Amino acid sequence: MDLRLHKAAAAGDAAAIHQLLDNGAAVEARDASGATPLLIATHGNKVEAARVLIEAGADVNAKDDIQDSPYLYAGARGHLDILKLTLAHGADLKSTNRYGGTALIPASERGHVETVAILIKAGVAVDHVNRLGWTALIEAVILSDGGPRHVQIVKQLVDAGADVNLADNDGVTPLQHARSRGFTAILKLLEEAGAT
Template sequence: MFRLSTVFVLALLIFASVSAIASGAAMNQSALHAAAATDDVSTIEKLLAEGVEIDARDGSGATALLVATHDDNIAAATALIEAGANVNAKDNIEDSPYLYAGARGHLEILRMTLSHGADLKSVNRYGGTALIPASERGHVETVRTLIEAGVDVDHVNKLGWTALLEAIILGDGGERHQQIVGLLVKAGANVNLADGDGVTPLRNARSRGFREIEKLLLAAGAS
């Protein structure tokens, strides 16, 4: 009886030790995410030197790099990327540092992801490349950067929209979206590739009264 009780106590102690280690690791991982959220490079470097997993996930599936990208924390993102963080690691809603930086126009972080292995063919939960939401949201320099990097300008997302269509359908027709349409056209975007309902970019532009965009499309051979 004594021996069985002793074994049971020892098992409990071992379990408690393992749990404590796991809890400590989780705390360190949480600390890494917190440091990324506050752009605290010194803490990031300290935690990584202590062996914290650089691509550990939080409750949303985000890595510390994605947390830094959310807030456009350039210093933290730089430290993590240079230490080897995965720029393509997706969270639970299929955002990655690369995709999020592109969609939100976080240009400096985007450029770092591109120089550290960004997957240009990766897509978000809508099936779109980084170029599509960047075009929609009017991030001119981001669109230029992604085009120069080689992202497919005619990729079609789950909604049946290309970057050109999304710039027109969800854009405001103003100067930024005019520039983006011009960039996409110059990059060889198919100006006659219709949406899922068979409506072309030109018809979409006309129905919204986007006269300047209409001119750009006509000059590129749209019909």
């Protein structure tokens, strides 16, 4: 297993990546975890390394053994520059992670305001339900601290047409979750959007 390209990607060494590719290194080579060099560059948010690999034809949707792809990982972690590159090079907006969620769901949960805006604009489905029975809106409520970033994300999701009454698998709505957590700003947004 030739991991020189993976090592150069991890180090963010764009010049070494160019040289290895020129010498015939496989852009889609996999390491023991199934990760491509592009996914390794994405893990470290090595933007220039990612750019070189993407321009050389690296697949932005290639998943590793735990169902992470460069596109999904960049979205979940808020790696904006790499996310934008993946979106410009064929990111599959319908692809899902190991929880059955789109990139928008973990981005919402983790409070990545700008990432959420980019993914909504790109056309990721706002009401996608993951295997846990949660939408981006539900995760922005139940897995957050209810602070300013999550308030902004809830507003973005509501403005994008998210179904404010779409309940989780237990029949609990975003409004009920927000109320039980005492998230008054989120509660107000949901009520104004017609949540019941």
